[in-house]
Amino acid sequence: MKVDDFDYNLPEELIAQKPINKRDQSRLMLLNKNNGSITEKKFYEILDLLNKEDLLILNNSKVIPARLYGNKIPTRTKIEVLLLNQLKHNRWEVLVRPGRRVKKGVNIKFGKGELIGKAVQYTDFGGRIMEFDYDGDFDHILNKLGQMPLPPYIKEDLEQPERYQTVYAKKKGSVAAPTAGLHFTDQLIKKIKDKGVTVKYITLHVGLGTFRPVKEDQIENHEMHSEYIEVKKDVIDQIKKVKSNNGRIISVGTTVTRALETVAANGKIKEFKGWTDIFIYPGYEFKVIDGLVTNFHLPKSTLLMMVSALAGKEKIFKAYKKAIKDKYRFYSLGDAMFIY
DSSP states (O other), X not given: OBGGGGOOOOOGGGBOOSOOSSGGGSEEEEEOTTTOOEEEEEGGGGGGGOOTTOEEEEEOEEEOOOEEEEEEETTOOEEEEEEEEEEEXXXXXXXXXXXXXXXXXXXXXXXXTTEEEEEEEEOTTSOEEEEEEESSOHHHHHHHHOBOOOOTTOOSOOSSGGGGSOTTOOEEEESSOOXXXXXXXXXXXXXHHHTTOEEEEEEEOOOHHHHOOOOSSBGGGOXXXXXXXXXXXXXXXXXXXXXXXXXXXXXXXXXXXXXXXXXXXXXXXXXEEEEEOOOOOTXXXXXXXXXXXXXXXXXXXXHHHHHHHHHOHHHHXXXXXXXXXXXXXXXXXXXXXXXX
């Protein structure tokens, strides 16, 4: 299957640069994965689309201020570092720019020297393993020196950085937001629970695997970067209970989908804590989820391939064509789709 088969043209003005005033007021496209029918609602109306037999699962990972700007020692060359995965307490997997300036052994000073990073190893995806030297609490220093790692297609600074964080974000570790969850408010989640719908949380720390471009011509040759997940026993028990009662498992976001399909990869759904490199593209048979709340994704991305696997590529591209025609807002800060 060719990567170019998942390309489409998007007018630049449809890429959302800022969130709308109220999270749950975004547009919600409804796509029936069985018959391909498309309708539209406001996001808060998702309440009417959920049944008390359903299980709604969200990702409680929290975005860290993972983008650091420093100076190479002693030349003072400006270097950008993006934290990806914490390997040990002071050792991280990172991306660096410009990469040619950061050879093994190079030291980088951040701030006034509160944080010093040393490139100690190359990674197989063009990044670095970086060891940090500091006094005190790393999180405190990172909150002081780091910036929210907005995607490159968002050109404007966020006036309210917390809008790139879900209202239920709890566990620090992501370098990008699980954006499907940005549409939920505390009030909407309460109404969903009051209706009798069960709400559970998993953790997937969003890393390079989610937004790494597919460089292979054939998608089958693409290797996903691993991301850390936790799916606890109470979630597994609830999944089994809901399935036995013919309820639906609704995942909020592609990150939740990756996590849930990972726990069933060996044919048996069970508690999981570790790393996943699962790659879901057309031809994949879903073992856990029945529906998906998601945003509109980049051309030729693994996320677009995943939703195409769930609803069928033809139905997804028909929906995207309509979204472009009707001027939906695309990508991280844009509108949403509910595939059911």
